[in-house]
Amino acid sequence: MNKTAIIYSFNTKKTGKVAALIQEAYSKDVIEIVNAEELTEELFLSFDHIIMGVATWFDGELPNFWDEFVPALEELDLTGKKIALFGLGDQKGYPENFLDGVGIMGEILEAQGAALVGFTSSEGYEFESSRALRNDQFMGLAIDYENQGSMNTERVAAWVEQLKKEFA
Numbered sequence: 537m538n539k540t541a542i543i544y545s546f547n548t549k550k551t552g553k554v555a556a557l558i559q560e561a562y563s564k565d566v567i568e569i570v571n572a573e574e575l576t577e578e579l580f581l582s583f584d585h586i587i588m589g590v591a592t593w594f595d596g597e598l599p600n601f602w603d604e605f606v607p608a609l610e611e612l613d614l615t616g617k618k619i620a621l622f623g624l625g626d627q628k629g630y631p632e633n634f635l636d637g638v639g640i641m642g643e644i645l646e647a648q649g650a651a652l653v654g655f656t657s658s659e660g661y662e663f664e665s666s667r668a669l670r671n672d673q674f675m676g677l678a679i680d681y682e683n684q685g686s687m688n689t690e691r692v693a694a695w696v697e698q699l700k701k702e703f704a
């Protein structure tokens with residue numbers, strides 16, 4: 537059976553809440569939860585399907601703990617791995633860099649051979665630019681706790697249904 541993980545930093549509150557929603561919407565017994573701050577290359581490679589929580593910090597950058605794992609990621613062969621990204625961002629506060637972290641991480645993973653899944657429509661969001669956009673779609677799930685928090689549960693539920701198909 538395929539092994540699926542949700543990887544996020546246990547020190548991030550909002551990302552952690554979204555991870556819990558994803559875990560609830562998924563069947564709990566097929567998901568492993570991993571702390572990004574204790575991640576090793578070996579553990580990363582042990583999963584067939586990976587859901588990564590990547591917020592955007594510092595005006596369009598990755599959170600520190602992901603940034604620190606990038607050199608390790610750039611040494612890995614991720615051919616055949618299906619990876620889905622969920623990102624947190626603030627479209628009103630940072631309209632020029634909305635969700636950039638997802639784009640940065642997505643590009644790194646693809647360069648290592650990973651197949652990204654879980655792209656979503658950018659309709660219903662208002663921002664100026666985002667590195668996470670590809671052909672009008674986000675390269676993952678876009679969660680905006682600050683401005684559209686009431687949509688989180690609905691967005692996660694639809695995304696998890698999509699993932700169940702795309703991870704199959």
Ligand SMILES: Cc1cc2nc3c(=O)[nH]c(=O)nc-3n(C[C@H](O)[C@H](O)[C@H](O)COP(=O)(O)O)c2cc1C
Nearest residue numbers: 548550551591592594595596625626630633634635
């Ligand atoms: C200092 C700071 C910088 C931020 N920069 C961005 C940004 O460039 N783009 C964006 O979309 N969101 C940005 N955000 C919003 C966060 O991504 C958002 O608050 C998110 O929910 C944080 O999740 P976390 O607390 O789980 O890390 C920033 C937030 C802070 C506090």
